[in-house]
Amino acid sequence: MQASAVVRYARIGLWPGYPIKKQDSMMTIDKQAAREDLLSEPGFIHLDNAGAALMPRCVLQAQTDHLRLEASVGGYEAKRLRHDAIEAVYDSIARLINCRRDEVAIVENATVGWMMAFYAIPFQPGDRILTAEAEYASNYLAYLQIARDRGVVVETIPSTASGEVCVESLEAMIDARVRLIAITHVPTNGGLVNPVEEIGAVARAHDILYLVDACQSAGQIALDVDAIQCDLLSATGRKYLRGPRGVGFLYVDSRVLDSLHPPMIDLFSARWIDAGHYELRADARRFENWESNYAAKLGLGCAIDYALAIGLGDIEIEVCRLADSLRAQLAGIPGVGVHDIGKRKCGIVTFSVAGVDSTEVETRLRQLGINVNMTTPSSTLIDATRRELPEMVRSSVHYYNQESDLEALVKAVGEIARAAAPSAVGNR
């Protein structure tokens, strides 16, 4: 692909432009430009985008510019000087998920966002929490803690035969005691995409609080909180959004804001009125606290603008195309099991090799310069137990990956599988 085919988007602030959209072909993302915007050494293959994706140059630059400014004028003055750019990050998040800027809190990571929301809910004894079978471990641990402390009941919604949350079963479970429906959009342990919009329709119809963990979907799937009809949604910077580590965000619907008191407050989230009183901030930033990593915030804003300039629709198409191809190729290798389920799948591809520990597979791949990750049963214990999942290798593609990355992974996995079962593969 020619560089001339690249449409350069408007420069924002100090940073280089947002590239990589083609005008003139079916493939709308200019992969070559996307790859030229990576900092990796040639030959390095990154297939751990669900762990932490690769930042584009401008995201790195947004952070280093701010760190340099902090080093030269001090953190407080740097914040004053970049006030407008820092505020614009809230607008970027609002555009990403289609909400108002005052419904956004920028926090340290997805876990902090999710926990601040969850522990703000005034649960009463006997309240029911309905969640997915493939719920993320940290979220489920929080349910168990609240169950222990407040007598709340935690129940998992059965899955359909294809693996996602069964919306009919959810509907049948609703009664007056259901206080919260909490769903992970894309579970950490596979390519499944839960039907968060259909679940949201049930939650809204019954006026039940609805919390979505969009940690693995933000950046690879378009998110629209109006369409999802969620009250709360959390996400992180470093995964599919291609932002920095140590930053994430929480969306809080203004309809429910005043019913939620943050579990911890400080002089930023609340105003101290007198010896006996305080008043919470009127916006979602009541879930933030005073000190913040502004370089990471600016990097997050840059990453979001970058993703929006390409278009989440186009990103999802390319991510799914690559992941479908990878699944099919891996499934064709004797001795390799692909474990992804779900009618709708995304960029995460999980597999195991018969007779070889997944940790060993991961290590061998890393030695070849292929970055993948592991997912263990304890990260989604209920789903893993139900499906008798082993430890799995988690590979995850992004739009900047290319066919040759997949071929390298498939070739290496094929060799590992062949070495483990020479007789089976001899017949291919």
Ligand SMILES: Cc1ncc(COP(=O)(O)O)c(C=O)c1O
């Ligand atoms: C589904 C899901 N939710 C939440 C998290 C936690 O995100 P963070 O590490 O940004 O707090 C993860 C991390 O892998 C995840 O996969």
